Amino acid sequence: MGNLRRGHLLGKPRSLLAQARARRYISGMGEKQIINRMGLPDRVVTRAERLRSRAWMCSNCGDLTKADEPIPVPSPCAKCGRILFETVDLPPQ
Numbered sequence: 001m002g003n004l005r006r007g008h009l010l011g012k013p014r015s016l017l018a019q020a021r022a023r024r025y026i027s028g029m030g031e032k033q034i035i036n037r038m039g040l041p042d043r044v045v046t047r048a049e050r051l052r053s054r055a056w057m058c059s060n061c062g063d064l065t066k067a068d069e070p071i072p073v074p075s076p077c078a079k080c081g082r083i084l085f086e087t088v089d090l091p092p093q
């Protein structure tokens, strides 16, 4: 998990991930609750890693980004430049 931790620290802007997480987990378990229980950065990275999808839709313009394998948020949007995306569930291949 060392690479993941480095990616978390040096990679994508945290604010970007935080916004995406807020949308996806807004009705799920409380993030603070999980952090309080687990308390480790690795757990946060794991949650971010879970935020992968084979299809992302821009929340602003609806531009759809698809991939064969689950990918992280493809922001900024190629069309409008916004960074808010929503996952789109695709049927299994």
Ligand SMILES: [Zn+2]
Binding pocket: 058, 059, 060, 061, 062, 063, 077, 078, 079, 080, 081, 082
């Ligand atoms: Zn867009």
